[in-house]
Amino acid sequence: MREPHQPPARRFFRAQTLVHYSLHFLFPAVLALVLFPAMWSGAYLILLATMLIDLDHLLATPVFDPGRCSVGYHPLHSFYAIPVYALMLLLPPPTNIIAVGVLFHLFTDTVDCLWSFRYCRECYLNARIRPVVDWVRKLLSRKQDG
Template sequence: MGWRTGLHLFLHVAAPALAARLAWRKDFWKSWAVMTAVMVVDLDHLAADPVFDPNRCSIGFHPLHTVLAVGVYALLSFVPDARVLRWIGIGLLIHMGLDGVDCLFQER
C-alpha cells in the first residue's frame, strides 16, 4: 500500500471525526460511527475488475459514486428531524469529496 492510499484511508476515518467534533460534539461517537460506517458504499468496488486500482478514479466509475448518487446523498443531508439520515448524507458527501480529491492526485 502506497502512502497516498494510506493517507486516503486515514482521512476516511479522520474527516468524519472532525465533522462530528465540530458539529455534533454532544453526539460525537454516534455521529462519527454513522459517518464512518458509510464506507460500506465502497462495496460497489466489488463489481470492478480489478476490485482495487489505486490509479482509478472512483467518481463516475462505480455505481454508488456517480453524480446522481451524490445528488441523493446531498438531499439526505437536509432531511429535517432525521439526525441519522443527515449523518449518513454528510458522511457520504465527505466520502465522495475525499474520493474526488484522490482523483486529482492520481498518477496519470
C-alpha cells in the same frame, strides 16, 4: 477482460496514502465533533459506517484497478447518487449524518483521484470525472483572469 490502468508503481507508504486514509478514518471524528457535538460518538460511528459505500467496488471488473477513479464510476459513487446524498442533508439524524459521511467520502475519493492524475495522465484521460475537473479548472481560470 480489459487490462487495468497502470499508474507508476506505488511505494508501501506515501503521503497520498496517509492523507487518503486519514481523511477516511480520522477526519470524520472532527466532523462528528464539530457538526454533531451532542452526539459526536454515535455520529462518528455512523460516519465510519458510510465506508460501506465502497461495497459497490465489488461490482466492477476488475474489482481493484489502481488507475481507476471511483468517483463517477461505481454506482454509489455516481453523479446520479450525489444529488440524492445532498438532499439527504435536509433530513433529520441519522439520515443527515449518513449524507455528510458519503459526501465527505466522495470528497476524499476525489482528492485521491486528483492526486493520482498528477502521476498517471492516462488515468485522467479515462476518468469519468474528467469533464467535471475540466469544468472546474475552466471556472477557476476565469476567476483569476477577471
